[in-house]
Amino acid sequence: MNINKIGLLGAGTMGQGIAWALAxxxxxxxxxxxxxxxxxxxxxxxxxxxxxxxEKGSVAAGTMEAVVSKIKPTGNLDxxxxxxxxxxxVFENMDVKKEVYTKLDNLLKPEVIIATNTSSLxxxxxxxxTERADKVIGMHFFNPANVMKxxxxxxxxxxxxxxxxIVTELAREIGKKPVQVKEGPGFxxxxxxxxxxxxxxxxxxxxxxxxxxxxxxxxxGAGWPMGPLALADLVGVxxxxxxxxxxxxxxxxxxxxxxxxLRQLVRAGWLGxxxxxxxxxxxx
Ligand code: 3HC
Numbered sequence: 490m491n492i493n494k495i496g497l498l499g500a501g502t503m504g505q506g507i508a509w510a511l512a513x514x515x516x517x518x519x520x521x522x523x524x525x526x527x528x529x530x531x532x533x534x535x536x537x538x539x540x541x542x543x544e545k546g547s548v549a550a551g552t553m554e555a556v557v558s559k560i561k562p563t564g565n566l567d568x569x570x571x572x573x574x575x576x577x578x579v580f581e582n583m584d585v586k587k588e589v590y591t592k593l594d595n596l597l598k599p600e601v602i603i604a605t606n607t608s609s610l611x612x613x614x615x616x617x618x619t620e621r622a623d624k625v626i627g628m629h630f631f632n633p634a635n636v637m638k639x640x641x642x643x644x645x646x647x648x649x650x651x652x653x654x655i656v657t658e659l660a661r662e663i664g665k666k667p668v669q670v671k672e673g674p675g676f677x678x679x680x681x682x683x684x685x686x687x688x689x690x691x692x693x694x695x696x697x698x699x700x701x702x703x704x705x706x707x708x709x710g711a712g713w714p715m716g717p718l719a720l721a722d723l724v725g726v727x728x729x730x731x732x733x734x735x736x737x738x739x740x741x742x743x744x745x746x747x748x749x750x751l752r753q754l755v756r757a758g759w760l761g762x763x764x765x766x767x768x769x770x771x772x773x
Contacts, residue, residue, distance in 0.1 A: 490655050492662075493517055496572035496597075498589060499579040500531040500562070502725060502763055503606055506634030507576055509535045512559035513552075513635065514663035519561050519568055528562030535560070570596050574659065576628060578606035581731055583614065590618045602652055604628035608679055608728065609735040612645035612672050622647035626656050629676060630665075632724050640665040641676045674739040675732060682720070683732045689717035690748035693768075700768050718768035722761030726754045726768070 493516060497508050500522040508518050508531065520528045539553035561568070569575070575597065579589055586605075593603060602624045605615055616625035627643030640660040644653050653669070660667035670676045675683060689703050698706065704716020713720075721729045729751060736745035754760070754767055761767030 490573075492573045492655075492659055494519065494572045494574075496521065496569035496575045498522070498569075498575065498577045499606075500527040501578065502632060503578045503630060503634055505531040505534060506632060506636075507578065507606065507630050508532070508560050509556065509635035510630070510663055510665070511576075512556045515559070516663070517559055517561075519563060519572055521563050521566060521569055523564065525562055525564030528564070532557055532560050532562055566592055566596065569593070572597070573601065575601060575603040576606060577603060581607060581609050581728075583610055586610065586615055587618050590615065594620050600624075602626065602655060604656055606630055608676075609674075609731045612643055613647065616645035616647045623649040624652050626652050627672070627676075628656055628660070629678075631678065638664075638666050639678070640667045641678065642667050642669045643672055643676055644669070645672060674736050679732045680736065683729055683736060684745060686717045686721045686729050687733050687745070687748050687751065690721070690750045690768075693718070694748055694750050721751075722767035722769055722771075724761070725763060726751060726759065726761045730755050 495511055495516050496519045497504055498521050500520055504520065508520050511518050520531065522528050536553055536557045539548060539556055542548040543550055543553055575593065577589065579585055599621065603619065604626050605612070606629055607615065607627060608629060612625065612627045616622040619625055622645065625645055626648045627641065629641035629643060631637035631639055642653065642656055642660065657667045668677065674680065692698055692703055693700055700718050704718050707713045707716045730747055733745060733747040733751065737747065758764060759766040762771055765771045
């Protein structure tokens, strides 16, 4: 199956990174969000980062133009009508997903697969919303999605083998390493990583070490490329909390209860790098 033109829903942190990864692999991307300006801003940010990378010499001259020209920003869902494949990374709320999937079902060619980047909602429940449940699948990228090599492929109970094969092949084609995971809260990476972030937040809450020292400890003592609290700021404290809540609610296991600092930061709107403040301050 030839997948050349991909519709990408959601121009937030993950949407931006995935658009970058797809366009860098030569795919045409139609980037949709409820307001076109969100998409324009995401494309401008990709352009800015790639210009810097060109200046540093870490990518070839002309890369910025080649990547950015492949991404078409739009605030009109109808512009996704002719695409070959969908990657969905809209807001992690089942009601929002329901609205979007109902519209997509009517808009898309019947053979089009919808891959969702959800990290906290049930694939089976998402697939059940649609008239094409066998063509709905999880395709979970990692932040920053233009850099991180892994893609978790998560079939819903309804997903066909043909869909799994196509998505696995697409992940390879764009230079990622796919691993297949059965549906379960947190899949593999978040099931391990988010409790680590949560534990770091508990250590902070208990006053055992400062945020900077917790991160230094895990970088220098465990070889993490960045500390757990900086990582929470990178993925978004709100996202870390949402995944932690999913682990807790789906399993009922108290070991996953979210640490108070995660809730506090989210209530304050200090969501990490995207809001310039989280466990650390990025205003400087
Ligand atoms: N966005 C885009 N590109 C970024 C970036 C960002 N936020 N941060 C770094 N990069 C790029 C840099 O531009 C650089 O590219 P270049 O080689 O072309 O210049 C490259 O990544 C390497 O960056 P640096 O040299 O500045 O820094 P590092 O070598 O320390 O790497 C890192 C940065 C890749 C972010 C590394 O610290 C890392 O791997 N951190 C852990 C990330 C991680 O665990 N992600 C998974 C989170 S879980 C998740 O996303 C799932 C979700 O459901 C919650």
